[in-house]
Amino acid sequence: MKRESVVDIRTTDVDESVIKKNRRIDTLIRVLSVICAVLIWSYVVLSDSAVYHYQNISVNIKSETIVKSKGYLITYDNLKVNFSVQGSAAKISQLTNKSVEVYADLSKVDLSVIEEGQSVTVPLPIVYKLPANITGLALTEKSQEYIDVIITKKLPNS
16 A cells, blocks of 8 residues: 655645734734723723712802892791712712802892782792812702792881
């Protein structure tokens, strides 16, 4: 029996082109992997969400002195509210109890409908104002939307 030699049908040119093609694919996969890793890392860092809970914040009444100077008596319960602010942990860390403002504005009330000696209970909307210099914050929970204010027009002799 004659021993037949196995002939390699691949040539060196084919081997080099296959190797080059595989190297290009490997390089492309590595570059895409690094890009994906950076994108995932930036998503995790930027979407780091935190919540800050404000407790027992007093509601201020704006324009109260102006309304009183027009001959009206203003009475209301000293209301304290709770609310939450959501945002990135970096932005939430900039908040303090004094960085937000919670108020109701009497300047929007039509006083002309109140007759002398008459008392009217007006539900004023409570405004929760976040700092303008910190963007990306959202008010999530509010314990109260309105404050009831009783406005009485004084009699001329009182």
